[in-house]
Amino acid sequence: MSLAQHLPALQVVLPLISAPLAVLLRRGGLAFVIVTSAAWTAFAIAITLWLQVDTGGTISYHIGNWEPPWGIEYRIDRLNSFVLVLVSGMAAVVLPYSRASIEREIPRESHYLFYAMLGLCFTGLLGITITGDAFNLFVFLEISSLSTYVLIALGRDRRALTASYQYLIMGSIGATFIVIAIGFLYLMTGTLNLADMANNLSAIKSTRPVLVALAFFTVGVSLKAALFPLHQWLPNAYTYAPSAVTALLAATATKVSLYALIRFYFTIFGDSLVFDKLPLPEIMLLLSLFAMFVANFVAIFQTNLKRLFAYSSVGQIGYITLGLSFDSVHGLAASIMHLFNHGIAKGGIFLLVGGIVATLTTRQGIPPAPTFERLAGLAKQMPITCFGIVIGGLSLIGVPGTAGFISKWYLILAAMEKGQWWLVGAILLSSLLAIAYVWRFVEVAYFRAQPVDQVSRGEASLSLLIPAWLLITATIWFGFDTSFTVGSALDAAHQLMRSAR
Amino acid sequence: MSNDLVLRVIGRLLIPFILLFALYVQFHGDFGPGGGFQAGVIIAAGLIFFALTHGVNTVRKVVPDWLVETMVASGVLIYAGVGLAGLLFGGNYLDYFVLDHNPVHGQHRGIFWVEVGVATTVSGVMLKIYYMFASRSGLED
Amino acid sequence: MVGHFFYIITVFLMIAGLFIIIARGNLIKKLVGLSIFQTSVYMLYIVPGKLVGGTAPILSSQYTLYSNPLPHVLILTAIVVGVATLALGLALAVRIREAYGSIEEDEILARDHAVRATEAAKEEYA
Numbered sequence: 001m002s003l004a005q006h007l008p009a010l011q012v013v014l015p016l017i018s019a020p021l022a023v024l025l026r027r028g029g030l031a032f033v034i035v036t037s038a039a040w041t042a043f044a045i046a047i048t049l050w051l052q053v054d055t056g057g058t059i060s061y062h063i064g065n066w067e068p069p070w071g072i073e074y075r076i077d078r079l080n081s082f083v084l085v086l087v088s089g090m091a092a093v094v095l096p097y098s099r100a101s102i103e104r105e106i107p108r109e110s111h112y113l114f115y116a117m118l119g120l121c122f123t124g125l126l127g128i129t130i131t132g133d134a135f136n137l138f139v140f141l142e143i144s145s146l147s148t149y150v151l152i153a154l155g156r157d158r159r160a161l162t163a164s165y166q167y168l169i170m171g172s173i174g175a176t177f178i179v180i181a182i183g184f185l186y187l188m189t190g191t192l193n194l195a196d197m198a199n200n201l202s203a204i205k206s207t208r209p210v211l212v213a214l215a216f217f218t219v220g221v222s223l224k225a226a227l228f229p230l231h232q233w234l235p236n237a238y239t240y241a242p243s244a245v246t247a248l249l250a251a252t253a254t255k256v257s258l259y260a261l262i263r264f265y266f267t268i269f270g271d272s273l274v275f276d277k278l279p280l281p282e283i284m285l286l287l288s289l290f291a292m293f294v295a296n297f298v299a300i301f302q303t304n305l306k307r308l309f310a311y312s313s314v315g316q317i318g319y320i321t322l323g324l325s326f327d328s329v330h331g332l333a334a335s336i337m338h339l340f341n342h343g344i345a346k347g348g349i350f351l352l353v354g355g356i357v358a359t360l361t362t363r364q365g366i367p368p369a370p371t372f373e374r375l376a377g378l379a380k381q382m383p384i385t386c387f388g389i390v391i392g393g394l395s396l397i398g399v400p401g402t403a404g405f406i407s408k409w410y411l412i413l414a415a416m417e418k419g420q421w422w423l424v425g426a427i428l429l430s431s432l433l434a435i436a437y438v439w440r441f442v443e444v445a446y447f448r449a450q451p452v453d454q455v456s457r458g459e460a461s462l463s464l465l466i467p468a469w470l471l472i473t474a475t476i477w478f479g480f481d482t483s484f485t486v487g488s489a490l491d492a493a494h495q496l497m498r499s500a501r
Numbered sequence: 502m503s504n505d506l507v508l509r510v511i512g513r514l515l516i517p518f519i520l521l522f523a524l525y526v527q528f529h530g531d532f533g534p535g536g537g538f539q540a541g542v543i544i545a546a547g548l549i550f551f552a553l554t555h556g557v558n559t560v561r562k563v564v565p566d567w568l569v570e571t572m573v574a575s576g577v578l579i580y581a582g583v584g585l586a587g588l589l590f591g592g593n594y595l596d597y598f599v600l601d602h603n604p605v606h607g608q609h610r611g612i613f614w615v616e617v618g619v620a621t622t623v624s625g626v627m628l629k630i631y632y633m634f635a636s637r638s639g640l641e642d
Numbered sequence: 643m644v645g646h647f648f649y650i651i652t653v654f655l656m657i658a659g660l661f662i663i664i665a666r667g668n669l670i671k672k673l674v675g676l677s678i679f680q681t682s683v684y685m686l687y688i689v690p691g692k693l694v695g696g697t698a699p700i701l702s703s704q705y706t707l708y709s710n711p712l713p714h715v716l717i718l719t720a721i722v723v724g725v726a727t728l729a730l731g732l733a734l735a736v737r738i739r740e741a742y743g744s745i746e747e748d749e750i751l752a753r754d755h756a757v758r759a760t761e762a763a764k765e766e767y768a
Contacts, residue, residue: 017577021574021578061594064596135719158738161738162738165735179720183687186687533700538722634733
């Protein structure tokens, strides 16, 4: 037995172990080293797993050597190997960043708790992605959610507490809905293993309990994924959480929930149930369009930069669900691609905004909100940061040469396949709204004069800039070299559609 | 309440029995209902009972905050460690069969240590929650 | 009707819990509602797992009828999650009370708005 066979377990276990170790050591510095090395190891494992799946096909790992469907199975196919790379990669970038970022945002004595919670958070996210067991998915979902609530509450503004509380209530309702759905599925099929469940379901597909399970699951995951109109918790949570946490959440948490949605729709329910028997594609199309237009429109009028990009996240989630609603290989591939492309772009943007907040903060002071008044003429002082945000913004708009263009291109391709030309127009029109809110930042930062009484500030420190620019560079890289993103997404979409039929 | 003599004396008398019962529940988990989760809660309940009758600070002297946090963390580590032991002995993660030559004994050994981990973490978490709320008495009205 | 008795209780608890979460503005009451809501899920799992006359599945020659242990184990996990959520929610409520001096949702919102208004006024003045 070589170590390579156990990578699926180690993928989750190493970050899991890092969290209690961080608590045991009780020293911010040591905790940082432990959790960061766990994150980097997890990233390496995720890439190895992706390569293994690419060459050898689906991997199945039996926890405790119990054969599925009795034991818990970790099952890695094209789709989740891709999502694993995103989640662990983001954790690996955000953790080195967080050290300098939380210096002024979180009291020193709770640094080790911050790292422990961050470790638990991405353990949970990796677990949701890798597991092939329905109840295990719920447990990991709660691990990541509970640690997320704590992380948000660590923000210095007191509104962070109410944001965290609001998210706790909404998130718990969502998670409970998901358990109810899993309960119904378990009652109907007698198994918790996802693959086995899909097998047993095929005979009883349109019975009422299965439809009820589908409904509960859709609403529960939509709450977690902040699908319009269930996104109310998201803007506050993103705005008041510590910067590093915002970046990690924006890039991974909602994406992993959407992954769970895709997994259940295509692997378990099968698209004949989801898309043919129920009017779900129409509902999803409608909600996606609302998200794309309403959330992007609301984003234009925000005065706080973090909140602006939080609303933009809600809008971007609309594109992802729009791709799902097409029920075609290209549409699904566009969704999966956009999970990744939007994740890295938004992660990079929030890391850079965190850099702005860090330079605004005085020693021992409460970090001020990055409102537009404070950002006037910022480009002269922080040119590298502002340029990075603009590039990230271009990716949100979908300008050619950035990663965002690739996923939007496939989205438009899927719409044209269906012959729905008006949707092509809608996608382009909603991108105009994105231009409007990115332009607001450009206008303030580049063209407005700096207030006279403002103390001059320097560029953010390198430890903040390098991780952020890694992600910004990645958005440009994946805008040109699409073999990884498009290849994985298309493979995953083909595999899912085959299993769904 | 902490000044009530009857409660204080009975409380003091009962503590050893509560803890003993917790150990019984812990080790009897193999043959009947019980196990680490229940035992951990009973241990914590015994200590919390003591804290109610004698004040939080008395218990804090016996079980200080750092110890509680260590308990929470080490329990998880014991659990994860049993899983990794399965790897070392050539099985899958959390594979108990390989922990002993006789697979049944291996199961027994694996579950025993997992239960120890669970009991440690659960009692730690329960105490942590209690301390967290009990120490916030500074509110007015 | 009798056979569905427990399901009716489950649904009642579910709706009651959700109603409390939505209708009450008090942060603690909301958590109570959340707990009731989660309890209904425990019922949803446990009830079908229990057989009348069935015993715990510890093999013995005296018994032939056993209940399904899996739902019970799952719900044990769910209860732990519920306890953790409740504890965290209460801790947040305590800290909100310390920061705002209230645990009523409308008062908290009003205080946030008041702060925002004074901030805006200050900036205008400056």
